[in-house]
Amino acid sequence: MSEDILFDFLHAEIVNYCLHDNNKENDFSALEYIGFNTGYRLIERLTRDAPRFKDELETMKFICTDFWTLIYKKQVDNLRTNNHGMYVVQDKAFRFLTRISTGAKQLEHAPKFVFFTCGLVRGALTNLGINSTVTAEVQTIPACKFHIEINRN
Amino acid sequence: MSRQASRFDSKKVNAEFLTLTYGALVTQMLRDFENVEDVNKQLERIGYNMGMRLIEDFLARTSAPRCLEMRETADRIQQAFRIYLNVQPTISNWSASSDEFSLVFETNPLTEFVELPQDLTNLRYSSILSGCIRGALEMVQLDVQCWFVQDQLKGDNVTELRIKFVRRLEDAIPAGED
Amino acid sequence: MTIYHLYIFDKLGTMMYYAEWNRTKKSGVSREEEAKLTYGMLFSIKSFVSKISPHDPREGFLFYKTNRYALHYMETPSGLKFVLYTDTAALNVKELLQQLYSKIWVEYVVRDPLWSPGTPVTSELFQTKLDEFIKQSALYSIRNI
DSSP states (O other): OHHHHHHHHHHHHHHHIIIIITTOTTOOHHHHHHHHHHHHHHHHHHHTTSOOOSSHHHHHHIIIIIIHHHHHSSOOSEEEEOSSSEEEEEETTOGGGTTSOOSHHHHHHGGGGTHHHHHHHHHHHHHTTOOEEEEEEOSSTTOEEEEEEEOOO | OOSSGGGSOHHHHHHHHHHHHHHHHHHHHHHHOSOHHHHHHHHHHHHHHHHHHHHHHHHHHHOOOOOSSHHHHHHHHHHHHHHHHSOOOEEEOOOTTSSEEEEEESOOGGGTTOOOOGGGTTOOTTHHHHHHHHHHHHHTTEEEEEEEEEOGGGTOSSEEEEEEEEEEOOOOOOTTOO | OOEEEEEEEOTTOOEEEEEESSOOOOOSSOHHHHHHHHHHHHHHHHHHHHHHOSSOOSSOOOEEEOSSOEEEEEEOTTOOEEEEEEOTTOOOHHHHHHHIIIIIIIIIIITOTTOOTTSOOOOHHHHHHHHHHHHHSTTOOOOOO
């Protein structure tokens, strides 16, 4: 728990640094990149002694269940796929939104708190050989849906 | 459901998650600023902001009363490192007047996967720590200076953080009183 | 036992939050004025109490009681001041305030990334959690006379 609070504060400061300090209110690229970089390296450490995943579905399951639980302290509430490379992860109490009020004004700020995670997931998948696009939507705080689209060339 | 989950030591993963995220932030800042000194300042400022919040969690968690002297403060800072970063720095090198001491780290969790390239020798990679201490202590009315004396990233055997008491900040007096 | 109202001030005396439950009488001055007067009074009591104390006042001023109500005071080392008005029968208020600090203030104010330190609290989430916390406490029950 004590490390969690430290991380949450760091995350909040990273958000401020990337968006406000550089006057880039709507440019989430730096935030996404910090997440990407973290995810890429973290997954390397987590999987280096593990057998390779047998296919995309197994990789996705690993990221959306084990990896998610380790980082976000809870299991995702729902994981769905259309079997055509589109995965939707639903978290009804997303870690970085649980201390924020549910109002309309707060909802405007919600995107700030999901982009690091979009990058984190994309980075982890990239390292495991899957090229993807990750987006998130917040309709009601603290719930969040992440859409992971596998880019097949 | 998962054959993998039990393999992971979640405490270790979380520590690495923090370390790597911090590393990614430093990397981003090095892209944003040409001058390394600016990166040091930004990291220090981020630490300062974190310290201002972290102190409240620490006080609530430990029910610690206000410190009456620097030796107590040193013990609390040591305790905070144990709680939040799972490391225990040694308190040493007290000045004769007991207003200045060092925290000596055998290992620094923030730099576990880091090697500084030659051109970044001016980077004070762990500035977040000094900022954090400064921010936290300012909230309990202690104005301190905090700087690195030794740094394992620069080839020293240990990482040494020096903390110097400057002054006790006064409590605010309400308007109309004196 | 019952709880009337609560003030939270920061170390600079800024009113961070005010809430009331079973308060039936207003003071007749504005909320801001009342807060200022309350803070000023506490400041004076605090310095007076520590000045005239026959022992080293480690804990300082904790509460005062009139024949109709009691005022309980908790100050953190960071200068946050929790001021709770209760009836005269209220017990263990110190523990309640300590809990309020760690379980509600730290959780829903300090950890709210949209709150900036030193600014008054407007979070509805905090308001809801505080209200639940107070209403679930043993101290809270409306007294019928």
